[in-house]
Amino acid sequence: MTQHGSDDEDEDNVPEWADHVMATVANEVRRRRKEIGWSAQELSDRCELLGHPIPRNVIANMESGRRANLPLVDVIVLAEALWTNPICLIYPVGYVPEVQRLPLQERIPPWEALLWFSAQDDAGLDDHEMLHRQRQHISALSEAESAMAGEGYAKYAVETEKDPVRRADAQRAHAAFAERVSQAKESLREARSYISSHGGILPYLPPELADIDPPDTDEEDDI
Template sequence: MSAQQLADACATLGFPLQRSVLANLENGRRPTLNLSELLVLARALKAPPILLVFPLGEADRVEVVPGHELDTWEAVKWFAGEMPFPGGDQDEVNAWIEASKPIALYREHDRLVEGVQLAIRESAPGSGRVLRESLRKYRERFRQRGLTPPDLPPELQHVDAATGPADPER
């Protein structure tokens, strides 16, 4: 994709970036970009934003904060909330664990939703009931932590409904 094609794609997305700005980013004359620019560029390039931040597969190590290099895969995992910053003391690790709990909740929620959907597709009523109840309880954990659980797909909307069908079978 040329710089002009990328500029046009960004403009189509509602966030115009001049071709000259993109050229300056590409050749290092402009060393930074803001979060909005990063996100629109990722969308225009049809790429995960994290790959615009960390060159996974292209560089073995990256400087993630001044003076601290990491293996690129470790940098990606840290950025995605999958591991604490390497080399931190126990207080830093404990703080990271607490701060990353919402990420773990959302990941487990996705896993439960996928499990219920699979049970429905495979007409496995027993496992479907158990998984739906687990999902309902899990969504309650979100609320207890003051978080809003993700939207449920249409076929699972009943999970939150107190007066909805107790166990719809398919």
């Protein structure tokens, strides 16, 4: 485990940490490859099909610890080839007891490192709010589309149902879906307002939700 010490000791710890990270990825690549039942050549073939060839000997050298470096692009393609996510190769939750997040730090459970890497921890970094708003947008958009579909079905039931009891049920359902649509739209407006005002790129909105954004006033401003 890496400990704090003199400057010379600290310099020695940096390659030790890099070796630890590479070994963790290499071990997880080997574990998943064997779990699938592939040879190193079969994994290499799969990487080539994905458009980023990684020769068999490179994979073998990585798994045995003889490879001196491990490019990020290789990690990304290896993860896709092995039907997993890159972060699961770097921090294999459930398969290692601990990892070292950074040099000169104590080792921690891989789940904690994974949360840090994916910006889901409580560190309060500058980009966290933008990430939060993007997640809010994704969630609100899904809710809006779901509620709008339900509202449409309920409206049809109100218009076509002959039985008074079932018609009343449909009316209540329609009102409930309409409220969900309204709340989801408000959440979308809030997220998009923050993203836009902080220089972010606004995510796509389907045409049926075009009323979320304020009208374009550029032409009026030019007059």
